[in-house]
Amino acid sequence: MSQHNNTSNSICESWANSPAPTASLLKAIKSGPLAGKTPEEAKSKIASLRREDVSKATIFVGTGTCGLGAGAGKSLEAIKKYLSDKKIDAEIVEVGCIGLCSEEPIVDVQLPGKRRLSFKTVTEEKVVGVLDSVFVGKVSADMTLGQFKNDKLAEWPEVPHMHQHPFMAPQHRVVLVNSGIIDPSNIDEYIARGGYASLEQVLTKNTPEDVCKRILESGLRGRGGGGFPTGKKWTFARQATGDQKYLVCNADEGDPGAFMDRAVGESDPHRLIEGMTIAAYAIGASKAYIYIRAEYPLAIDHLVEAIETAKKYGLLGENILGTGFNLEIMIKKGAGAFVCGEETALIHSVEGKRGMPRPRPPYPAVEGLFRKPTIINNVETLANVPGILSMGEKNYANIGTSGSKGTKVFALSGMVERTGLVEIPMGTPLSEIVFSIGGGVPRGKKCKAVQIGGPSGGCIPEAHLDLKTDYEDLKNFGAIIGSGGLVVLDENTCMVDLAKYFMEFIQSESCGKCIPCREGTKRMLEILESITRSRKNEKGDAPLLRMQGIMSLQKLAQIIKDTSLCGLGQTAPNPVLSTLKWFRSEYEAHVFERRCPSGSCKELVGAPCATGCPVDTEAWRYVALIANGDYDEAYKTIRRANPFPSACARVCHHPCESLCRCGTTGGDPIAIRSLKRFVTDKVDPSIYHQEIKAAGPDAKRVAVIGAGPSGLTAANALSALGYKVSVFEKEKKPGGMMVCAIPEYRLPRKKLSQEIEALINSNIDLKLGVEFGKDMTADSLLKEGYSAVYVATGCHKSKKMGIPGEDTEGVLPGIKFLKAYNLDQKEIAKGKVGIIGGGNSAVDAARVAIRQKDVTDVTIFYRRTRNEMPAYAEEIEAALEEGIKIETLVAPTKVVSEGGKLKAVEFITNKLGDRDSSGRQRPVEIKGSEHEVSLDTLIVAISEDPDPTAVSGLKTTKWGTLSINPESKITDKAGVFGGGDVVRGPNTIIDAVADGKRAAIMIDRFVTGKQLKIIDKIKLPTVYIEPVAVDENGDSTPTNRAIQPAISVSLRKKNFSEVELSLSEEMARGEACRCLRCDLDFTSQE
DSSP: OOOOOTTTTHHHHHHHOOOOOOHHHHHHOOSSTTTTOOTTTTHHHHHHHTTSSOSSEEEEEEOSHHHHHTTHHHHHHHHHHHHHHHTOOEEEEEEOOOSOGGGOSOEEEEOTTBOOEEESOOOGGGHHHHHHHHHTTOOOGGGEEEEOOOTTSBOOTTOOBGGGSTTTTTOOOSSSTTTTTSOTTOHHHHHHTTTTHHHHHHHHHOOHHHHHHHHHHHTOBOTTTTOOBHHHHHHHHHHSOOSOOEEEEEEOOOSTTOOHHHHHHHHOHHHHHHHHHHHHHHHTOSEEEEEEETTOHHHHHHHHHHHHHHHHTTSSBSSGGGSSOOBEEEEEEEOOOGGGGSHHHHHHHHTTSOOOOOOOSSOTTTSOGGGSOEEEEEHHHHHHHHHHHHHOHHHHHTSBOSSSBSEEEEEEEESOSSOEEEEEETTOBHHIIIIIISOOOGGGOOEEEEEESGGGSEEEEGGGTTOBSOHHHHHHHTOOOTTOEEEEEETTOOHHHHHHHHHHHHHHHOOOOSHHHHHHHHHHHHHHHHHSSOSTTOOTTHHHHHHHHHHHHHHHHHHHHHHOSSHHHHHTTHHHHHHHHHOHHHHHHHHHSOOOTTSOOGGGTSSHHHHHOTTOOOHHHHHHHHHTTOHHHHHHHHHHHOSOHHHHHHHOOOHHHHHOHHHHTTSOOOOHHHHHHHHHHHSOGGGOOOOOOOOOTTOOEEEEEOOSHHHHHHHHHHHHTTOEEEEEESSSSSSTHHHHTSOTTTSOHHHHHHHHHHHOOTTEEEEESOOBTTTBOHHHHHHTTOSEEEEOOOOOEEOOOOOTTTTSBTEEEHHHHHHHHHHHOOOOOOEEEEEEOOSHHHHHHHHHHTTSTTEEEEEEEESSOGGGOOSOHHHHHHHHHTTOEEEESEEEEEEEEETTEEEEEEEEEEEEEEEOTTSOEEEEEOTTOOEEEEOSEEEEOSOEEOOGGGGTTSOBOTTSOBOOOTTTOBOSSTTEEEOTHHHHSSOOHHHHHHHHHHHHHHHHHHHTTOOSOOOOOOOOOOOOOOOOOOOTTSOSSOSSOOOOOBOOHHHHTTSOOOOBOOOOHHHHHHHHHTOOOTTHHHHOOO
């Protein structure tokens, strides 16, 4: 397949170079300012209608449904008031949606002699500021989407061009070419931009057979979902016998998340009318219907007006353009039944019957509406026709792929930065739509999948988003293009819940005519509901029946697919089948573990924040306690679950926040980690008392290798059970990576030391400076009488780059560099420092280096873009604030030395290529882009591995990490367990703590002879905490997320003072009051 490449300026060319009306059309139209004039006589009027320049200020307001929903109506009134108050003579033009719905209300302004400017999110309160800036000639680029290119008019300085906007640049507009540009109620503007020229050409120069042939040669396929060649379909109807033929435009658009057809009707109704008229001529129809749902009142109004105006101009009705061709177009309002998207059900509805499908054949092209030959095309298919005939069918066929020609409009929605209507060449990868045009998933979250084709479509996981928008490619994958709905799903989307949502929709919309769809979808919905609800109310045979249903789900789906009457019923199981195929593990988690990994299914989650915490901290509880001012109890809640509350309050990656419903429902998540920091700073840790069972003389002994977060957690938990625990640590200080790698400006050593000391009790013997694998082994410890050994040695060996010269003096492993300062206060970096890597270790190394006295500047070199850097976003921002530079899309190729010392590093520039299994784009080297960068110190922080000595004698993975049973934590050697980074690879403190807690449980079960298996259960909220009362005006709760304060950049220079500060009490309580209190669903006393 070959994709059309000449699309970079297509949208710009379509706006600026739309064809002028032909002389023959001007002569033929019956009404309007252009009627009967020659092109020369109409030249100035055409230029005026095309807004090539304006005689007075002209303000364009996007008043499509999406704009009105965002407040465009109020903005319009504010604009009128502004012009009245300022006594400015200006024209106001209401236009449709240009496609970028997420930036509505959109307002364009064009001044005489100046280019048209497009402003984003111009809500009522912003109108004055926007218009003031325009009329004084000082426009900030931050306010705009861009300016429209027009070489004849003056350019606005420092304002980008609209066609270069990332949402617009990849698009190639045929259907949406006028959307948001022209006044949809003004037929003259449509004609001035080439409208109805294709109709006039067809009626005067082409036979109906010619038109069918041209459309067939264009490669246009039905855009309603089936993808049947449009020209072939028209030919069937043309050849069918009948005294009356009908054309029906399907504008019902019942798919959730689809709004393409509505937008065409609202923004460019004459394009649809023209396309329908051409289609009717081609098949020999004299009557046509637009079947449109009544929920589209604006589109209906515009279409009704367009039909009446077209009749006055002689472009519709009897004797169109004097050619003898007649066509009557009627509007038929539908009641919104999804099944009426199926063509035979739609026909029944137009006839005034109940919308139910019938078996085929006969096909509608032979026997359709009122038992006459009928062609049914959707809005987008028909709206393509004028553009195809205008540009030429061969040019249209050059766009797209060999089997899927032209462009396709997608309604991009869901969890994506830029939502709206996107018209791209067929064959464009889905990844380009989601990430380049859509801007990716908001708030740095990961894209999980896209749902394409609506309820009848399927799920495509992120790893497969390089799939092309091609009918055959998607069909072979198990999905369909459908009408063009494209919903982006992020990591918080539960795929089981998604399948249930679509099944609820399909079941409620089933016409009920055939048993497989009527009863089968009902049963599938019942099964999905049983998967996503709690078992607590199940009685009798209910559990067995539930499992029976689960076991038959896939089989039932296949039966419905094979035996349903119509296409909608046959595709009804697709959401279930596709989610089962690609996200089976989520179904298994719901069924076998009774948990929802995404935190969506309420009865399997409880409070999502608690579910998201690896150590099961009841975050909802301490947040509610903070709101009430009960800080001591809040601290106890934290400490009961987490032995390192203060450390985690500073450096945890807060997975609890990623599941917080304040964030997953569209707002900002509660700043849970900041609230934890507030409590741990405010409350004396001594208020928490841990019960420790005294170890008797015959107490079992357990050896813990490594005094990092995992090892210390396990040691403390085992000591509380009465075990005698010996902790062996290689370094001279306990704390593992918390003390070796995390700098003091992030984690103050005094706080860390206090927490470690609090964990050491009379049952624990801490031995420092002892190396596992050299001073003792697992076998020797077991022989000494230890009942079990827990290996938690971490990852302390920096990975090598694998390039020539990396052993040169001046090249430092990241961990060696960090340990030198964190453990020994040695500053070993100097001059110009380069850091290789993009993770937390790299950023930590950079921020430590910039603080050392002999360092002049620091640059991080990373092989992908900043968006792909795995380091925490807040740490990257802090590094940039401190003057650290980040060079992206570069990779080192060799170290250049002079006199045995580092002189420079040779880099090669990368570009992003195909996506790997993780969904990230691979860096691809650009040949000939090698270049040198002079450096005095190079710190290599690309990742870390376990020290091979620490895992010798134990089974390891291909990555060199310790191999364990993930459930029991046991290694291949009886009595030896493992956890933390030595198992996971470089990871987080909270995951290491979770491993330590789990390992302690399993070691206890091992020593006491119990099965090494426990069934994890979601802990639902059980304690009722009174919500904080809100005042009568509802003004006491802040609406914005609290931002954790930090010391100024000037105070950070060349010192290691803690950067982040604690929230004030007022900020903390205000932030806690923002919580939605998910716990009350389970504990409310009302």
